[in-house]
Amino acid sequence: MDKKVEIIEKALDHFLKKGSKIITMDDIANEFGLSKKTLYSMFENKETLLNEAVNLLWNNFLNEVETIKSSNENPLIKIIQIYTVAIQRISNINPIFLISLKKYHYEVLCEYEQHKLFMFEKVVKPLLEDAKKQKLIREDINIELFYYINFEDIDEKLWKYKVFEKHSIQEALDYFIILKLRGILTKENFDLF
Known part of the structure; x- marks a missing residue:
């Protein structure tokens, strides 16, 4: 495996468990037996490493989504399957990760938020539109409003x-996804899942 990719993967693991503030470039260099000069030749600064780690996080998830x-x-079963993966992944992330992005790494937070927007625009919205065309969900549903109220954050x-x-991951899936989707089903598809 490429050393840079290995560093990004390990740094991501640390960031997800401990947040970004506590992890230093010295910590990363020491863990891999690298000089700081070598580490900085691969990553301009901690922000760059963190940004690449966040992109790896999302790219891994998006590969499963594809x-x-x-x-x-x-399309509704696909949404449930996608959020099953998402909730499983979220359950392994310490909330300090997002808190530290908000507090110390605004540009990386913006990148994280762009990935969330991509999830809506290119994944969830088209699936909901397809469900509407197939008459699985009610015609009067405002897809964007439904998403932003129920799924965005x-x-x-x-x-x-x-x-x-x-609670279990299944309970989280039931209450945060399935019951909300059930609320917009057409009458004839109420027992769809």
Whole structure:
């Protein structure tokens, strides 16, 4: 494996568990037995390393999403499968990760938010539109409003309510995704899932 990729993967693991403030470039250099000069030849600064780590996080997730999107399932089942993966991933992230992005790394936070916007624009919205065309969900549903009220900040809501401390991933999926989707189903598809 390429040393740079290995460093990004390990740094991502640290950032997700401990946040970005506590992890220093010295820590990363020491872990890999590198001089700081060598590390800085690969990454201009910690912000660059963090940005590449966030991109890796999203790219790994989006690879799984693409596999789900290419399946023959109906669009609502695909949404449930995508959010199953998302909630599983979120359950392994310490909330300090997002808190530290908000507090110390505004540009990386913006990149993180761009990925979330991409998820809506290129993944969830088209699936909901397809579900509407197939008459799986009610014609009167405003897809954008539905998404922004229910799904946009699911990561923050799961952490805010400490869902993973008291509930299973399946319960989180049921209450944050499935029940909300069930609320917009057409009558004839109410037992779809």
